[in-house]
Amino acid sequence: MITRYVLEDAESIDLPGRTFHTYFGPWNSDAEHLSIGLSVYPAGSRPEGHIHPAEEETIFCVKGRGRIVSPDATAELTPGVLVHVAPGTFHATESDGPEDLELLCVFTPSVRAGSYEKES
Known part of the structure; x- marks a missing residue:
């Protein structure tokens, strides 16, 4: 099976210092073990960091x-x-x-965008 995913159909969420566009994951595909999204940081953005407790993240600078x-x-x-961040x-x-910083982010196992952010 081949399925096409486009930005207009991605689930977008505003997170501290960036917008994350979730293209692909178990919630909208047959994928079981990964999720992929585009994280867009406006010029000058420097949000506080975070940890993905169980997920590795591979980041490609677009x-x-x-x-x-x-x-x-x-x-x-x-x-x-390309940068790899261990769990x-x-x-x-x-x-x-x-210009904006655009990063293609691949998580394994999959993760919902923002679930790892600190609670306000």
Whole structure:
């Protein structure tokens, strides 16, 4: 089976410092073990970081410039760079501008966008 997913059909959620567009996951496909979305950080955005307790995240920089920061390392982001974040790793994203930072995010196992954010 081949199924096409487009931004206009993605579930979009506003999270601190970014908008996350969930393209694909168990809730809208036959996938059982992963979810994929596009995270868009406006230029200058630097939201507090977070942890995915059980999920690994693989991040591909589509557009823009910035970095993923953890207590142990910093990964500079430019188009074409891929970063892997192990489960349980605190990480924060910084967008340098001048354009938005767009990151394709793949989670295994799947996760609902925002479920890992601190409660206000």
